[in-house]
Amino acid sequence: MAGEGDDQLKLLGLWVSPYTHRVKLALSFKGLSYEYVEEDLSNKSELLLSTNPVHKKVPVLIHNGKPICESQVIVQYLDEEFPNSGVSLLPSDSYDRAIARFWAAYINDKLMPSWLQSSMGKTEEERAEALKQTLEAVANLETAFKECSKGKPFFGGDTVGYLDVSLSAMIGWMRAGEALHGRRTFDATRSPLLNAWMERFAALDAAKAAMPDNNKLVEFVRVRRAAAANN
Secondary structure: OOOOOOOOEEEEEOOOOHHHHHHHHHHHHHOOOOEEEEOOOOOOOHHHHHHOOOOOOOOEEEEOOEEEEOHHHHHHHHHHHOOOOOOOOOOOOHHHHHHHHHHHHHHHHHHHHHHHHHHHOOOHHHHHHHHHHHHHHHHHHHHHHHHHHOOOOEOOEOOOOHHHHHHHOOHHHHHHHHHHHOOOOOOOOOOHHHHHHHHHHHOOHHHHOOOOOHHHHHHHHHHHHHHHHOO
């Protein structure tokens, strides 16, 4: 992958983080080269603390020494800063951009937290309520895909766009969840459009290059669960 000119990009991330996955996917689809630095959140680096002093979280993108924080902000920044690299992620129409940003926020605020709680909730009641909220979010996103894609393969139309990258951050974890629990977040019955979209997206070379190893994610969860059970 090649960047533009003398631009230097460095990404501070965590390999299991879906927010890091989102930025890696954006960089891959933009065809940009970068240096990746894996962070240890139990012993945060001075670089992370100095570049994200407000939240002290990953991911952080450092572009020519200047930090940008929050995954969706980073994705938008990359698309605006490197308009001639790779695919154009944000829609050219201002209304379509607003709609894409609305649904991207919905993914972050509604789908991701409820999905996590449905798997990691402390009680059966918590997990059941979270699963209900997850299915409601999936139903809304199924409608959003139909409206945004206009019958084409991706949220962005014929090519991958901003919403595709936003939602694809969850693909690795959704696949790991299926392996662990036997439950699909997107399926051919409740969400046939999203189910087909996920398979289509994951088959792209740029996606394969950036998505986490599913077996490693599954093993990570099993180790964490075993450790928690012994405490």
